[in-house]
Amino acid sequence: MIRVAIIGYGYWGPKLARNFAAVEKSTVQWICDDRPEMLRQAAQSHSNAKIATDSRDILRDPDTDAIAIATPPASHYQLAMNALKAGKHVLLEKPMATSSGQAKRLCDEAAKRKQVLMAGHTFVFHPAVQKIRELVRSGELGEIYYYDAVRVNLGIVRNDVDVLWDVAIHDLSIIDRVLPNEPAAVSAHGMSHFSGSQVNTAYLTLLFNSKLIAHIHSNWLAPVKTRRTLVGGSRKMIIFDELEPSEKIKIYDRGVTITEDAESVYKVLYDYRMGDMHSPRIESTEPLRAEVDHFLKCIERGETPISDGHAGLRIIQILEAAERSLRANGRVIKLK
């Protein structure tokens, strides 16, 4: 039985706790938060868990094996570093840290200690994302031409992070898992419409060492929620609509075939195959459950998670570069 502590019991913490409580191989040992109202709710839902207001009580407990951290981003690094140093395995919400330097140090610490450090890239465990990865990686789509994500929201405008760190991070975690190559450079434009606040509307272009182009539209101020991704390949194309209840993924048998016209080397004719559409059944399992299962399995077997610290680091590197590009009016910023 893996004994887990949850640090941070706001929006995401209760979901983590519910899942760690529901699976056979783990138990919720501690729940930590400094808001009395949150602790009251924690006690009600998890009456067997111990309650803490100071995370150091948890780190000192030799019976705690793993810690899931779901606090605001600014505290991620220090909490995770302390947990690793206390010998605990760590599941760390995204963004893993507020700088790539911090993320790197977390990776190093976890590697040195041979403890599991996993970034909470929940989308990586979404059945639809797994299907897209399979379609892309198997070559069924052909050469990947573009990846276009729109993730716009009428949600909470945050002051601690901008819309890229808050929203685009989801798409970056999917891209990191799905596309065959890592981006080579980024360019971003955006706007903060309120004085003293963070960028709330942003457009991020990812450039690759190939003909692939990826683009993310992130927006906190949209009139309706939209989560729609297009993946265009030379043979097939995908629409992934997270909000579509029964057909989340549609695969279009519509590629482009180029025919060189015999009469002229300068003339290219494009022959569109307008084929059928296929929507595979997507399991309706909760991605967070799969994430929790994966974390526990990695602890048991001493394996590296698919969304390990390095995945978290890669995404933070992109976000840092995007932030620099935003400030430099869209200048292309190379990665690495």
Place this chain on the structure above:
Amino acid sequence: MIRVAIIGYGYWGPKLARNFAAVEKSTVQWICDDRPEMLRQAAQSHSNAKIATDSRDILRDPDTDAIAIATPPASHYQLAMNALKAGKHVLLEKPMATSSGQAKRLCDEAAKRKQVLMAGHTFVFHPAVQKIRELVRSGELGEIYYYDAVRVNLGIVRNDVDVLWDVAIHDLSIIDRVLPNEPAAVSAHGMSHFSGSQVNTAYLTLLFNSKLIAHIHSNWLAPVKTRRTLVGGSRKMIIFDELEPSEKIKIYDRGVTITEDAESVYKVLYDYRMGDMHSPRIESTEPLRAEVDHFLKCIERGETPISDGHAGLRIIQILEAAERSLRANGRVIKLK
């Protein structure tokens, strides 16, 4: 009765001819094309029109008052200039020319001769676009924060122009008509996925001397046709979906109200008003009919069209800057 000649009888020419034939105040005098099959069709549908394979026959005809040009873009400038010099009023398909220099010379020639020169910006006459203009200009949306257009297609990949000149030009003509200010600079990223061919997937950001940001996603290789525009304001927001049969425009009473929290000058609380949605009835009139009516009215009254040569010029200037930015890897290019 205004006697009109149609030059170019491919995709758009028949639509122009049909509309000029249908309205009371004009008649189709000539149809010109160099493809026998097209002329056969023209003769069948417009048995009273004269047929020409050489546009000079038309220019020489003193009975022809106006010329509508719907040939490929490369021939626009010369045909339009010849028509203006022959004393004809000109309705010129977009893009008006292949360079801003040419467009400028057409404007000058028309101005000197006091003849009507109108760019075929059909969307300007779309009832939904007129409604959006009204909502934006009246202040009903409040301060405009962003304009986001997605226009993607599974259509014909062209070799003569890129996807911005072919597709984004529609959005630019709407933006030119709707938004209160002209863009100050542009940045564009895109990709040509086929060797020797034009950019087929492009992202164009328009920057303004204000907090407004506009963005256009143009794509020839999408699995399904999409034409969806968001206009976000401080008081209300619009979704314009051209393909939506009964509710093309939805107006959301969802703005953002900023409240300065008394306790801290650094902290901004955002109070979302999640209000009602309203979808005004949009007339289902054909925009091209309104365009043709407007052209004829301007000829009769000696008035300047709302999509005059200068509107066409402004859009070509943006497209030229976008093309430079595309080649310079997204560098911001100032407009004048």
Place this chain on the structure above:
Amino acid sequence: MIRVAIIGYGYWGPKLARNFAAVEKSTVQWICDDRPEMLRQAAQSHSNAKIATDSRDILRDPDTDAIAIATPPASHYQLAMNALKAGKHVLLEKPMATSSGQAKRLCDEAAKRKQVLMAGHTFVFHPAVQKIRELVRSGELGEIYYYDAVRVNLGIVRNDVDVLWDVAIHDLSIIDRVLPNEPAAVSAHGMSHFSGSQVNTAYLTLLFNSKLIAHIHSNWLAPVKTRRTLVGGSRKMIIFDELEPSEKIKIYDRGVTITEDAESVYKVLYDYRMGDMHSPRIESTEPLRAEVDHFLKCIERGETPISDGHAGLRIIQILEAAERSLRANGRVIKLK
């Protein structure tokens, strides 16, 4: 060259004329209507056709081979009978007549004279309907459990016929073509909301000598247009949405498998297979073009049309029974 006359140039006549003019093997010889405005439009679009205000002029013309009748239903029978007796082939808009007795006499006359009599069941030529027929008839859907059609409109409320004769007739023509059996009885409920006017909202149930049940919801007073048909089979199910631009037909691999539970003969467990969805590409050809082609082909080869007079008769028999049921408060009326 088959020389065709069009009688009735209101809503549907111009479409017929355009298609007969466009195909190679026919020419529009006459257009007949008694409204001067309609004849003016006919003359403009079909300058080579002769114009008549009295259909007898056409019947007397030995050069006319076939007549397409698109007048109001009340005149169908007499015009068609006269045309058949004058030795002309007839394409007759639906409903073919206002009673099954009339329809029967038309069938007999056409059979006696070995002339083509075709009912204008345009949906029979819709590529999506042909696909559904193929799926149903090949057994791919398994046993057909139900056919459910919703066809509601915000259109013209008519006084000459009720909503079943005007709207449900489309669904009946599809059912006649698609389903493996003819209905055995009908039951209908409906309402006329305006005094002295016809039933404008109706629900029609078709009963079969099997476990199949079909149902049609017809309504002139709906807030939005809907045309949505479900066909449920034991192996697969279809959704046919005529207004869906790119995915008119969706085939769901979701049947029901019944498993007898070993423990109890009274207990039946249903095992749903929740499988994939497939949307085959549907050609975007105009059904009326295919209908016109089929009519001309039948004339040339002396063949019986797939929507012959007997198909028209079967549908009128159902409508008559439905009308009786409506008046008898939904009483089940046997067919035949």
Place this chain on the structure above:
Amino acid sequence: MIRVAIIGYGYWGPKLARNFAAVEKSTVQWICDDRPEMLRQAAQSHSNAKIATDSRDILRDPDTDAIAIATPPASHYQLAMNALKAGKHVLLEKPMATSSGQAKRLCDEAAKRKQVLMAGHTFVFHPAVQKIRELVRSGELGEIYYYDAVRVNLGIVRNDVDVLWDVAIHDLSIIDRVLPNEPAAVSAHGMSHFSGSQVNTAYLTLLFNSKLIAHIHSNWLAPVKTRRTLVGGSRKMIIFDELEPSEKIKIYDRGVTITEDAESVYKVLYDYRMGDMHSPRIESTEPLRAEVDHFLKCIERGETPISDGHAGLRIIQILEAAERSLRANGRVIKLK
């Protein structure tokens, strides 16, 4: 503090327990079920509740004030009667009983004892249904012409009740709350596609002593879930789509205006007003929470619930009549 017992902890029981636990004025005292797995889950989620396998333990407990019954329908009557006789207030899932006789006896018992008996018509507490009621009852829709509900599902095929008792019951509870009059008679057609099993596809028509007609399509075997209701009035019309995330209710300003044509008393011209559409913001509160709040408020104040036993009785009377009509091949069955 009102102490509540939950009897039945399958699908709906846990939702009831969660809501009674979450509100201030009640506490979950007992949870009763005879399945060990369900009781294990109950103990985990409600560690302070006592667990029972026999409901008589609860009835004997003088500290229990109210009982919420969420067992299969066959046990509803006896459990509720016992609870009432033990002096408990009762919240009883729908259908309240399996016959109107039983339902009547429950009403009488509750009335005699002045205890609260409430039917679990959750939809009555749905904010969208409350909005529809307001629109209908205020006269804003004008005269109500029709009510058309489609509720089809790919769910569990049940053997204990048919699709009307399982699915149409939701629509009947909405109709009971929303429409100004009670239905006067019903007619139903349906089919059981599996031998020995209940009707799984059904069409139910409700007739009123007015020009109103209501119709419910209930189906367990549909390829996709649909919950769509049209309410047509002489002034406005509503579409209520439960599955629409952001616009559950759309109100169309499209009525029908009848103009008597002066020339003829027989001729009626219909003038459609094709107006705007308005989608009011609907609160996203959980209807079950409002139901629980209402139940507790009625207990505290000794008030009659809006979905009292008589509402439950009326719906069972309609279902009984529908069942008779189903068996009599759609014969119209009068209510009362």
